[in-house]
Amino acid sequence: MARERLLTELAGCNSAETLLAAIFRHHPDISAPVPVEDIARRVGITDIRGLSDEVVSSSVLVDGTGVTAVISCSAALSTPRRRFAIAHQLGHFLLKTAREDGPCSARDLSENRRDTLHRKQEAQANRFAAGLLMPKPLMAASLDSLGKPAIAHVVALAASYGVTTEAAASRYLDVTPAACAILFIKHGVVHYARPSRTFPAMAIQRGDAAPSSVLEDKIDQPTAWITVEARDWLILSRDVRSPKVSMQALAKKNDLHLVMLSINAAAERRADEEAEKYATERPSFGRGVDRR
Structure with a gap:
């Protein structure tokens, strides 16, 4: 029943921010590192597969109904990059911006420009991924506990x-x-x-x-x-x-x-x-x- 309520809420969302708010309402006790694969499977991702092609970063294949999808990630990705790729493709799936012209490149997973439709959609997926993997309330609390800015904090937060x-x-x-x-x-x-x-x-x-x-x-x-x-x-x-x-x-x-x-x-x-x-x-x- 809780899963159905979450799916109903997500269906009414049209931005990265509203999607994240709905997900975190159903995961009030979430902590770092965020279990991105568990969340993905809960909202319609039926499988997360590996890709042997090292050139391709990741992709999402949505079924004909738009209700479920399969995410694929390059086997060459490190664990942190794989986690971000999964969150990025989950963003495409929930935002209904999954690419039909092929998989996302490594460049797409760092895109923040919005001057074309493609770049805007990639930037939206990246904003969703960052917000999912590093929820703002958790990150704000982490920064408060770390104190004054220091470059070593960035490395500690990544880990x-x-x-x-x-x-x-x-x-x-x-x-x-x-x-x-x-x-x-x-x-x-x-x-x-x-x-x-x-x-x-x-x-x-x-x-x-x-x-x-x-x-x-x-x-x-x-x-x-x-x-x-x-x-x-x-x-x-x-x-x-x-x-x-x-x-x-x-x-x-x-x-x-x-x-x-x-x-x-x-x-x-x-x-x-x-x-x-x-x-x-x-x-x-x-x-x-x-x-x-």
């Missing part, structure tokens, strides 16, 4: 939620109230760069060379926070005071660096207030009036 480091980083930035940004730098080139909602616009983008402040360090040992030149990372107006930007890096194997940038929003507000106060109180030394 706890059974997702890739990139997926954990993206969800971290979705949920955190802190002003921070995360970058993945490989062989000195930026491969991933994304700010949180409260972080300023970034000048550095995918494909750019990393600033020299990102230096080699011991593998798996986070560096201390250091102050870096804001203009190396941010888009700034010449007439605007540059914020104080701190950076922490974590070196991984194969010349990969995970980088976190952080701005203390409270300190920046105080600095702006002090600057405004100084400008208001500063005496003016204009030329006096000649009274002769």
Whole structure:
């Protein structure tokens, strides 16, 4: 009976957010790592199969009635990537956007653009997958328990939620109230760069060379926070005071660096207030009036 109620609720949903809300209402005690395969089977996925084709990432084949489906994933996928692929294809199934022109590529599973119908549908499936594997209430509680932003937290969250480091980083930035940004730098080139909602616009983008402040360090040992030149990372107006930007890096194997940038929003507000106060109180030394 509970399963039928869930299926009825899901049938009336038309967005990733409403689908997730319905699923979590029926799983109030869910914890990390989320049992994605059990949830998939409960809502209409009859089988989850392996694919021998290493080029293909994953696919979903929906039956003629649209009520059940089979998900297939490449056998070459790591466990975290396989979990995300299952959640992504489940999103396609529940959103009724399953592809008819072939399976999803690895690129589709990281798509966030919405400028074409295809990209919009892939981005929707990815939003659903991230929300299912890393539920916002659970992630918010995890961030609260971890305390102030630190790059090592991203790696810890990936392990706890059974997702890739990139997926954990993206969800971290979705949920955190802190002003921070995360970058993945490989062989000195930026491969991933994304700010949180409260972080300023970034000048550095995918494909750019990393600033020299990102230096080699011991593998798996986070560096201390250091102050870096804001203009190396941010888009700034010449007439605007540059914020104080701190950076922490974590070196991984194969010349990969995970980088976190952080701005203390409270300190920046105080600095702006002090600057405004100084400008208001500063005496003016204009030329006096000649009274002769």
